[in-house]
Amino acid sequence: MDLLIDTHTLLWFYAGDSKLDQKSKNVILDTENTIYLSIATLWEIAIKVNIGKLDLKGDIIEFFAFVERNDFTILPISFQNLIVLSNLPFHHKDPFDRIIITQAITENLIIGSDDAIFKEYNIKLY
Secondary structure (H helix, E strand, O other): OEEEEOHHHHHHHHHOOOOOOHHHHHHHHOOOOEEEEEHHHHHHHHHHHHOOOOOOOOOHHHHHHHHHHOOOEEEOOOHHHHHHHHOOOOOOOOHHHHHHHHHHHHHOOEEEOOOHHHHHOOOOEO
16 A cells, blocks of 8 residues: 555654554555555644644654654655646635645545545545
């Protein structure tokens, strides 16, 4: 499975939070799957840590080391993503979610998220 996980899913996985069910954890840990992260997700986390809206319960360097250890595939923001973004319906205004949605569309990925707003878009969800 090619799965693009959103910010909350990544944070729950990192923290071992029970909000992420065991089945989803197993999918992320299964080496047969390719797990993608948007660079926008990492950017959002860095911003929220910087302004005090997110406490990682540790150093952000440790968090990024965790990301590297898990061998996630990092998706850059491409011109194609921006073209899709320019035509994406405005079901909500979160710029980070909108980039994740466009990357899922552009790269034909399934999004791993429990964010209900993603259901408003024509994308595959896990």
